[in-house]
Amino acid sequence: MAATAWVLLGCAPSGSAPSGSDASPDRPAASDTDDPDRAGGTFAAVGDSITDADSRNFAAGEIGPASWxxxxxxxGFVFAGGWAEWGATTxxxxxxxxxxDADTLVVLAGTNDVAFGIPFAETSANLERIVDAVGIDDVVVSSIPPIDAFPQGPVEFNEQLAEFADERGWRFVDAAAGLRTSDGTFRSGLSFDGLHPSEDGARVLGEAIADELVAG
Structure with missing residues (x-):
């Protein structure tokens, strides 16, 4: 229970986000569909703090550099919309x-469900509701990152998630694989608090997800 309490504190919005917590003013608009350099297709995303990270306004496409x-x-992909909020359960x-309206929906969700001890049966039903609400046929579901205070939780969750995604015909990507050590904790330098990826960690997630979108 102590580990879970620590996780919940870490999942609340705070001023302890990584440096550069404002979205970079030099970053092109994530939803700029007229940019000829963005030919990778469109994606929507639903998630929690792992996705929102330091974004000024995630739903509006003002995405911070600490977001995957x-x-x-x-x-090269265009962000078409979505929703992400710190502390959100599925x-x-x-x-x-x-x-x-997008080519692909990416869902990275479940860290807070693990923290609250929510049964996977409830999580899976919520994931189906998310996909139904967004209305995109091509769905990519990502594994969740480690939780250093409770490493076994994400390991077990991701195993169930992979099986569930396969049953539903969704694409599962173990995007968090590059974040994990053999004992299920974060690799050095890839998290700033043992729960949220650092900018380097977000890049690991983002590159794996982008690769999956390309593989399509």
Whole structure:
């Protein structure tokens, strides 16, 4: 229970986000569909603090550099919309998700469900609600990153998530694989608090997700 309490504190919005917590003013608009350099297709995203990170306004495409989505945009994909909020469970995401017109939906969700001890049966039902609400057929579901205070939680969750995604015909990508050590904790330098990826860690997630979108 002590580990879970620590996780919950870490999942609340705070001023302890990584340096450069404002979205870079030099970053092109993530939703700029007229940019000829962005030929990778469009994506929507739903998630929690791992996705929102230091974004000024994630839903509006003002994505911060500590979000994996920024890396996907840099890889040539256009962000079409979505929803992400610090501390969000999959139930909260399902309640907030709305229809988006995009080629692919990327969902990175479940860290807070693990923290709250929410049964996977509830999580899986919420994931289905998210996908139904957004209304995109091509769905990519990512593994969740480590939780240093409770390493076994994400390991077990990701195993169930991979199986569930396969059953639903969704694409599962273990984007967090490059973040993990053999004992299920973060690799050195890839998290600033043992829960949230650093900018380098977000890049690991984003590159893996972008690769999956390219593989399509």
């Amino acid at each position: 989505a920024a890396c996907v945009v840099d890889a 139930a909260r995401m399902a309640d907030a998700a709305a229809e988006v």
